[in-house]
Amino acid sequence: MNAILPSRGLPTRRGVLAGAAGFGLALELIAVPAVAADADLARRKVIVVICRGGMDGLSVAPPIGDPEYQGLRGALALNKTALPLDGTFGLHPALASVQALAQAGEARIVPAVATPDRARSHFEAQDVLETGAAGVYSASSGWLNRAVEALSAHRKVEALSVGATAPLILRGKVQTASWSPGRAVDAEARLPTLLQDLYRNDPLLGPALARGLATEVMAQSATADMAAKPTAMMGQPPPANTPQRVRQGREAARSLGLSLAGFMREPGGPQVAAISLDGFDSHANQAGLLNTRLAYMDAVLDGIRSGLGPEWKNTVVVVATEFGRTARINGTGGTDHGTASTALLLGGALKTGGIVGDWPTLRANALFENRDVAPTLDMRGLFKGVLAEHMGLDRAVLDKTVFPDSAAAKPVLGLV
Amino acid sequence: MTLADQDLKAAIAATRFGLGARPGEIAEARRDPHGFLRAQIRRDGADLPAGVATSSERLGEFREYQLEKRDARLQKAAMASGGDGKPADPDARDPVKVVGRMLRQDVGADFGARLQLAVTTGAGFRERWADFWANHFTVSATKAITGTVIGPYEAEAIRPNVFGRFTDLLGAVETHPAMLTYLDQVRSIGPNSRAAEYLKTGGNPRGVGRARLQRVANRSVGLNENLAREILELHTVGVNGGYSQADVTEFARAMTGLSVGGPRDPASETGTAVFRDPAHEPGERTVMGVRYRPGGKDQAGAILADLAAKPATATFVCTKIARHFVADEPSPALVARLEKAWTSSNGDLSRVAEALIAAPEAWAPTPAKFKTPYEFIVSSYRAAGAQPETFGKVAPILTALGQKPFSAPSPKGWPEDAQSWAAPDAIVKRMQFAQAFSAAAVRDRDPKALAADALGARLTPDTAKAVARAESRAEGFALLLMSPEFQRR
Numbered sequence: 077m078n079a080i081l082p083s084r085g086l087p088t089r090r091g092v093l094a095g096a097a098g099f100g101l102a103l104e105l106i107a108v109p110a111v112a113a114d115a116d117l118a119r120r121k122v123i124v125v126i127c128r129g130g131m132d133g134l135s136v137a138p139p140i141g142d143p144e145y146q147g148l149r150g151a152l153a154l155n156k157t158a159l160p161l162d163g164t165f166g167l168h169p170a171l172a173s174v175q176a177l178a179q180a181g182e183a184r185i186v187p188a189v190a191t192p193d194r195a196r197s198h199f200e201a202q203d204v205l206e207t208g209a210a211g212v213y214s215a216s217s218g219w220l221n222r223a224v225e226a227l228s229a230h231r232k233v234e235a236l237s238v239g240a241t242a243p244l245i246l247r248g249k250v251q252t253a254s255w256s257p258g259r260a261v262d263a264e265a266r267l268p269t270l271l272q273d274l275y276r277n278d279p280l281l282g283p284a285l286a287r288g289l290a291t292e293v294m295a296q297s298a299t300a301d302m303a304a305k306p307t308a309m310m311g312q313p314p315p316a317n318t319p320q321r322v323r324q325g326r327e328a329a330r331s332l333g334l335s336l337a338g339f340m341r342e343p344g345g346p347q348v349a350a351i352s353l354d355g356f357d358s359h360a361n362q363a364g365l366l367n368t369r370l371a372y373m374d375a376v377l378d379g380i381r382s383g384l385g386p387e388w389k390n391t392v393v394v395v396a397t398e399f400g401r402t403a404r405i406n407g408t409g410g411t412d413h414g415t416a417s418t419a420l421l422l423g424g425a426l427k428t429g430g431i432v433g434d435w436p437t438l439r440a441n442a443l444f445e446n447r448d449v450a451p452t453l454d455m456r457g458l459f460k461g462v463l464a465e466h467m468g469l470d471r472a473v474l475d476k477t478v479f480p481d482s483a484a485a486k487p488v489l490g491l492v
Numbered sequence: 493m494t495l496a497d498q499d500l501k502a503a504i505a506a507t508r509f510g511l512g513a514r515p516g517e518i519a520e521a522r523r524d525p526h527g528f529l530r531a532q533i534r535r536d537g538a539d540l541p542a543g544v545a546t547s548s549e550r551l552g553e554f555r556e557y558q559l560e561k562r563d564a565r566l567q568k569a570a571m572a573s574g575g576d577g578k579p580a581d582p583d584a585r586d587p588v589k590v591v592g593r594m595l596r597q598d599v600g601a602d603f604g605a606r607l608q609l610a611v612t613t614g615a616g617f618r619e620r621w622a623d624f625w626a627n628h629f630t631v632s633a634t635k636a637i638t639g640t641v642i643g644p645y646e647a648e649a650i651r652p653n654v655f656g657r658f659t660d661l662l663g664a665v666e667t668h669p670a671m672l673t674y675l676d677q678v679r680s681i682g683p684n685s686r687a688a689e690y691l692k693t694g695g696n697p698r699g700v701g702r703a704r705l706q707r708v709a710n711r712s713v714g715l716n717e718n719l720a721r722e723i724l725e726l727h728t729v730g731v732n733g734g735y736s737q738a739d740v741t742e743f744a745r746a747m748t749g750l751s752v753g754g755p756r757d758p759a760s761e762t763g764t765a766v767f768r769d770p771a772h773e774p775g776e777r778t779v780m781g782v783r784y785r786p787g788g789k790d791q792a793g794a795i796l797a798d799l800a801a802k803p804a805t806a807t808f809v810c811t812k813i814a815r816h817f818v819a820d821e822p823s824p825a826l827v828a829r830l831e832k833a834w835t836s837s838n839g840d841l842s843r844v845a846e847a848l849i850a851a852p853e854a855w856a857p858t859p860a861k862f863k864t865p866y867e868f869i870v871s872s873y874r875a876a877g878a879q880p881e882t883f884g885k886v887a888p889i890l891t892a893l894g895q896k897p898f899s900a901p902s903p904k905g906w907p908e909d910a911q912s913w914a915a916p917d918a919i920v921k922r923m924q925f926a927q928a929f930s931a932a933a934v935r936d937r938d939p940k941a942l943a944a945d946a947l948g949a950r951l952t953p954d955t956a957k958a959v960a961r962a963e964s965r966a967e968g969f970a971l972l973l974m975s976p977e978f979q980r981r
Contacts (some may be wrong), residue, residue: 129902196721197731199904212731240894241907242915254915261920267927267967274958278976280862280914288916351657354632354901359676359718407714408679413721444739461900490825 333379512871602643682773
């Protein structure tokens with residue numbers, strides 16, 4: 077540990093931060109056997125966007141061509157306002173960037189996907205979504221962390237979560253980075269160095285601080301690039317009468333996406349990332365709530381796409397939620413906890429194609445327990461397909477380690 | 493008990509059970525650490541933060557604000573369609589914006605009053621106990637209307653009941669306007685109730701205007717099961733408590749009618765919990781195998797009382813208490829002790845608190861709990877013996893650390909485990925806070941003395957050495973705040 081301290085005098089700004097970066101790197105090199113990596117695979121990137129609260133799939137990609145849809149949804153039906161997608165489905169009017177990507181063959185919908193959990197509890201379902209386990213409480217680490225661990229046996233892989241708290245999906249054995257917008261570290265102070273010494277025997281704080289400081293070094297250039305290269309927004313710009321608050325929210329969301337992309341473009345930056353978006357639990361006044369949340373999500377995705385620039389072609393983004401919502405509108409202009417929802421796949425690495433998985437329809441006898449969209453696809457199969465064909469992970473590792481006891485949930489192949 | 497044991501217990505009493513030691517607190521606890529904590533248990537509840545308004549005042553103000561906002565919108569639309577086209581002056585004099593800002597300031601002031609109490613109280617255990625229950629029964633400002641009554645909710649429903657019986661606390665919480673708005677109970681209507689019949693047939697239950705009626709009719713009318721589900725899953729028996737989707741729906745039917753007084757109700761009911769008999773789903777209900785006779789609001793009350801008394805509720809809630817106070821994975825022996833106290837006293841929370849203080853597992857020398865951002869900030873202010881800064885300074889810090897005031901991300905409340913809070917970015921941001929706070933707070937005091945006061949026998953030789961070697965007082969104090977033992981409790 078002391079080896080990273082300059083031999084005399086006070087450490088300099090870059091010195092301390094770079095020292096910390098070196099520390100993080102050294103741990104990686106000890107842990108990971110050096111194996112020559114396939115240069116193409118090494119460029120591949122995967123980003124998981126978790127939408128918490130139970131995002132309503134029937135609003136993300138409303139099945140306006142399904143004869144039952146309008147009747148079930150009443151005032152919430154989007155038949156008149158949905159953006160066109162295909163003969164059956166549209167996209168929510170706030171998802172202009174997603175629609176532009178879909179038209180370019182770089183976005184697809186997965187309209188009836190669910191985790192194995194059926195309890196309709198947010199917290200249980202999020203645990204299952206993020207641990208990748210067959211049931212709740214059967215794993216304490218996240219599947220994306222275990223995927224990084226497995227990939228690290230073959231090549232150097234870094235992972236980053238964006239947000240002030242660490243999402244379960246990236247928690248586990250591998251120390252991953254985390255970042256959220258804020259002030260730059262005052263590196264003139266001696267505190268970072270002194271603390272690293274004080275934390276030398278602390279298994280929680282030592283690695284976390286080292287990794288946090290390393291990420292700060294990267295943030296300086298990752299976010300500087302972003303400011304230097306303003307990029308055009310996909311899709312329709314928001315109408316001129318959009319309130320300032322909404323406009324600012326959209327800009328903040330887009331810059332979050334741009335920052336995440338900035339990290340992923342840095343040399344030695346992460347190839348794997350996760351970001352959580354909250355607030356999708358729409359029991360009441362769903363129309364207004366989802367307008368805001370989906371516009372935010374659309375802006376984050378647009379930021380990621382434009383920030384990645386030439387790297388977009390090496391990227392797959394998966395947007396998923398813990399469960400969908402009831403097919404029928406409830407008594408308070410919203411919907412209650414349901415089962416299957418819509419996932420989104422985006423990225424320049426995707427093959428063009430229609431919907432992923434089957435559409436069960438909304439016919440009364442097709443609904444799950446007479447209330448929810450019935451799942452036609454296991455969420456783990458979707459994740460496994462992306463990890464297998466895009467990131468090059470072995471099927472056996474996927475079936476046993478990354479998603480324990482999941483051999484029956486076959487990977488969705490042919491996505492990339 | 494040896495003298496060394498006594499010293500360590502005093503430090504644990506102030507930092508693990510309490511909110512962190514203020515200068516002199518560990519010395520005060522040293523004579524009798526158990527007695528120091530037991531004396532903080534008070535039948536009539538936790539302390540009330542200063543100057544918090546009532547729920548009905550706040551909800552009345554919020555209602556007026558919404559009406560003004562709507563009027564302003566209509567006015568603007570009218571101007572745009574035929575007027576001179578000049579938009580309303582968007583600056584600070586806009587009365588609607590002024591009221592909106594005042595409402596936000598009220599919420600900020602409520603949190604500030606709570607912070608003030610947490611930082612200055614001599615009864616840190618009592619305040620932590622209240623915090624635990626406020627988080628167990630989370631309501632959140634992620635819903636604007638709920639935000640205006642979180643301070644009042646804690647003062648009216650939580651704090652008076654935290655050392656009483658669980659069933660009374662549960663009853664107070666689930667019928668409080670903050671919970672009713674937060675979990676969407678307010679407009680849940682029995683599908684076969686008289687109110688639903690009126691609305692379906694275009695009738696008019698209380699002389700409502702035609703336009704409003706049309707709006708109501710455009711919405712479908714019926715159940716909202718959010719509150720019923722979260723009571724079962726998060727407040728009482730827990731997700732493995734043995735209930736089904738049918739139980740959730742039946743419970744939701746039983747709760748219909750429970751609402752909050754609005755503009756059409758008598759003025760005395762504005763912003764208070766009301767029971768609208770016409771909206772109540774008629775008939776018998778069966779929840780978790782028990783049949784409940786038809787009976788208006790007593791029906792839901794009977795279900796709540798039965799849920800409070802279930803063994804699964806004792807297990808679920810006692811596990812959460814042990815997790816909050818002692819370890820992310822608490823020992824089964826500790827949970828069993830708490831459950832025993834709960835069961836033998838019919839859920840008397842004073843007895844459960846006493847059992848926690850008496851449990852040897854709760855005094856394990858190694859601190860197993862990593863502080864949440866709120867705990868870290870409060871204990872930092874306490875260690876400095878400082879009066880809290882204005883809310884305006886603390887709120888952005890808590891937000892950056894991931895714990896925006898009064899804004900838990902979901903009804904589950906804030907997470908309690910180290911893995912959620914010790915992400916790399918969070919540690920860097922804690923360090924930045926410690927740097928800035930120390931520079932302002934330490935003044936001419938000796939950080940070595942502050943460290944001894946803050947941690948007592950929990951201060952490790954490594955940290956003591958680092959603090960002593962610091963090149964400035966501020967650096968020394970920042971090292972204390974960021975030390976492994978101060979970050980934990």
